[in-house]
Amino acid sequence: MALGPWSVNPAWQNFSSLFREANAAIEAPTDMEKSHHLTASLYFGIAALEAFLNQQMRSHMTPSKDDKAIFEKLRTGRFIKKLKTWPAEIIGRPTSVASDVIELIEFCNDVRGDLTHPKTVGHNIYERLFEVEPMSVVNAIATYVASFHEVQGTRYPYWLFGWNYLNPRPNTHEIILINDQQFLHSLAALGFDIPSYDYARAEAWKEKYMASVDGYAVVRDALRSSNRCEPKFDRFPFQPKLCRRWWTAEHHKTCGCVTE
Structure with missing residues (x-):
């Protein structure tokens, strides 16, 4: 089976799915459906951001490192550590992302982790999930990527608008x-x-x-x-x-x- 052109860029593909699911969560007629689309938003949002960071790190390491070293770098380390330390490692200085954006991404990652590996019983996980405003996830991920490009001195991709x-x-x-x-x-x-x-x-x-x-x-x-x-x-x-x-x-x- 030949894959279509949508499969060539994981950051774009996951961000597009995030945008789609966030809109579906806003329009969901029931809490059950909203929880489904909100959960999907968190998965796709974190996946989009990690894919973006991995792409940037691969590009940064390619001139001097072999594929094995690059693979080891990308596969190790927790997402939040990548989020906070990789921009400075890649660009030479940290991004200027506002603290509330970072805090929201961390919160989304925590909720996603709790949904993936539940440690309690009851409804408390879903209470935290419903604290998430769907479009705020889109805004936070896009703002992080745009900030990265701003500090790097490059242009962000148009697909950050979700269109x-x-x-x-x-x-x-x-x-x-x-x-x-x-x-x-x-x-x-x-x-x-x-x-x-x-x-x-x-x-x-x-x-x-x-x-x-x-x-x-x-x-x-x-x-x-x-x-x-x-x-x-x-x-x-x-x-x-x-x-x-x-x-x-x-x-x-x-x-x-x-x-x-």
């Missing part, structure tokens, strides 16, 4: 990765004032809004205020479209299907 590109197919759908310049074109198509066709201004925009935590928050809030996806054009039936609810059948039909 994805649906690749148009006749009878199915899949999400794919696209470059950040196309992301700017998509924002412009959505009606935002983005200089996507002016290279110098586009690069300046990306440096301002896609290379810092503050920039991430501005674009995130703007996208969350949008009630539509990137519009389709009959002239380009196979063009991937940026979709805000890429996991639903309704949007597969409107964003992911090939135009007649």
Whole structure:
């Protein structure tokens, strides 16, 4: 079986699943369903962050270490230690993530651990689970990643907003990765004032809004205020479209299907 393009980047795949589950938790009609989606959010959120850190550490070690040494480094050590110490080891200085963000990630990891390895009986674990606000998990993971890139002097990936590109197919759908310049074109198509066709201004925009935590928050809030996806054009039936609810059948039909 050939795997699709969604399988090439574990950090992206897990973060996308986190975003999907967080939305499902918000919309869940019963506590039973909410607990399911909240639990999944915690699993995918921590997995996304650890995958990201592992990717960064692998890239950092590759020039001087062999695969065995890299594998040993990645497989050992607790997640929270990686979270707090690896950025300084990789970049040369720690990230500037706010303490409340770190505390929330630690809390989510603790609850996830209790759900995986219950040490008590009763409802206390689920009481802690219901303290979690679903979108706060998304915000915390994305903020950590954006902060890492800010300190590193690189740009964070557009998929931190939770939106994805649906690749148009006749009878199915899949999400794919696209470059950040196309992301700017998509924002412009959505009606935002983005200089996507002016290279110098586009690069300046990306440096301002896609290379810092503050920039991430501005674009995130703007996208969350949008009630539509990137519009389709009959002239380009196979063009991937940026979709805000890429996991639903309704949007597969409107964003992911090939135009007649």
